Amino acid sequence: MAQQKNLDGYVGFASLPNQVYRKSVKRGFEFTLMVVGESGLGKSTLINSLFLTDLYSAEYPGPSHRIKKTVQVEQSKVLIKEGGVQLLLTIVDTPGFGDAVDNSNCWQPIIDHIDSKFEDYLNSESRVNRRQMPDSRIHCCLYFIAPSGHGLKPLDIEFMKRLHEKVNVIPMIAKADTLTPEECQQFKKQIMREIQEHKIKIYEFPETDDEEENRLVKKIKDKLPLAVVGSNTIIEVNGKRVRGRQYPWGVAEVENSDHCDFTILRDMLIRTHMQDLKDVTNNVHYENYRSRKLAAVTYNGVDNNKAKGQLSTKSPLAQMEEERREHVAKMKKMEMEMEQVFEMKVKEKVQKLKDSEAELQRRHEQMKKNLEAQHKELEEKRRVFEEERVNWETQQRLEQQKLEASRTLDKNKKKGKIF
């Protein structure tokens, strides 16, 4: 439809990739990787080797050191920086997978987890206000196959069949240093044959226009599934320090492409196809989920998921109206609640004041009583005192009289005598 035109001069939009690049670098990248497999297949060791960090170390031992009763889904986040680019890496581990005696439905917790991440993303995408959209969807699932050398186990087939439509499944042969090169070839062929037989859709590497890249992709495709070896230890071999495993008969090097396909996995996962994995997750798996979810809603007529989120097929304006209404309702409810709380508080305070009033009243009465008692006492004392005084006065008067009488007598005597 659009015509291709040649430019006469240099416009400058060739620098768009640089702008995108700068923006992305500033924003940083996110990547979520899930590892699934029986315990003891070297999952934690491989993660450590892939990202050259000790995600699982002695202080924070990996889940495989304890056998779990049920399948758990554990997430660990790590932020790694390299050359100014930062990557928020989330590793989702699934300890307990395939370890029990009865492993029926051991994939259910994993499927539920993937679905819940899709749902979170769907909900945050359906909001009107979506400035922040954290992407916690699982971008890639590394499935570890035990190196039996024969073929896939029923559990492997069942798991991959159920998950290939939900997430990018990359099957890998774990602990590949168990197999000799011939056994490895045969095993890989057998696995690919079984994968095709059961119509399992593992992650496919995209074809590009670039010849160089196509050759690389073809090389990877020939080696699927990748046979990997991981190691936490660094050993000296011929003066070089390499990651490897030391055996009495030699050293199996992790990064030697003759020994195992680890370098191919790492390059593919991190250096060349990380963005593509995210894109496929977004465009294919997520869209599948979304269309299935929304189709279910419209088919039923009733929105079963109202409780979980605001999922609806209305236009944005109507949705905005609804959101506003919801907001208002929420506010009203909050207001009512506040009122209630306020009333309750007021009642309490009134009660308290009443109580203290009564208390004061009581005390007042008490004091009055005390005062009256004291008053009475004092009155009593005064009366007694008055009595005493009267007595004393009468006595005094008597005394006085007596004294006067005796003095007049004396005087008379004196007077009489003189005569």
Next chain:
Amino acid sequence: VLDLAAVPDTVVSPAVYGEKTGGPVLDFSYVGIDAILEQMRRKAMKQGFELNIMVVGQSGLGKSTLMNTLFKSKVSRKSVLATAQEKIPKTVEIKSISHDIEEKGVRMKLTVIDTPGFGDQINNENCWQPIMKFINDQYEAYLQEEININRKKRIPDSRVHCCIYFIPPTGHCLRPLDVEFMRRLSKVVNIVPVIAKADTLTLEERDFFKQKIREELRANGIDVYPQKEFDEDAEDRMINEKIREMIPFAVVGSDQEYQVNGRRLLGRKTKWGTIEVENIAHCEFAYLRDLLIRTHMQNIKDITSSIHYEMYRVRRLNENNTTVAHANGVPEHHLTAHEM
């Protein structure tokens, strides 16, 4: 019938025979009781030996290869059955293949009992039941022959003497399935646990794993061969203690030969080195072979017949007696293969 132990190595010194066969007896204090050893040896050579080994483990752990390596010939099911399917069977099957092998005039009837499908399903609940049933059926068959009025001179011994259990080399600990199986079966048969495909583990990982396994076996009360309670005397105990410190053996099997340092050896060739199966610095296959064949084979058979089989017999006959009593003297003819 008493079988001789480690026949080729315990040949009585020829000097005594020279003295005996050549002319009149010169030594009055020599009676000649020890000559019974030679008589027994000759008889045993004529009769031959029987050994029934059962291998149990998930598919892909190298059971067939190990059997081939142990007996240096293609004795496993896969080598014999040309149409051996690679598909995992839906239920546990029991397949036994018998071979007659001979070495230095000693004949042995070796039966390898394979259990494809064990532990391979998604739901492995009760996957040990077919195996237990098989073992008890063998005991039952022997018992039937024994209580016959007209017995055969030599009852064919199809009882499982030894069960080799293959533990996958996870490097961490035993899985619930392993514990369940060994717990139930250590009561009816001699179990020898081995770590399969041990070339996956470095030496430190191997030691750690073994320790964990031993701890778990102790914690669950699982008594594997050589059982502590069956040690007869101090000498036995000393030898067996040494073995008990080493189990489970970390083995690697191979039926292909490679040239290493000018010698042709059984091994596995990888890009970073060749693993020699019989080199004890590489793996413990030699110890397993010595235990099973060169030193303890007779002991294994003895324990099976005198302890495990006797336990089964006692139980069965007691059952029979009680049912007879309940049925008021009517003899019970219906015998059922019972499960523990």
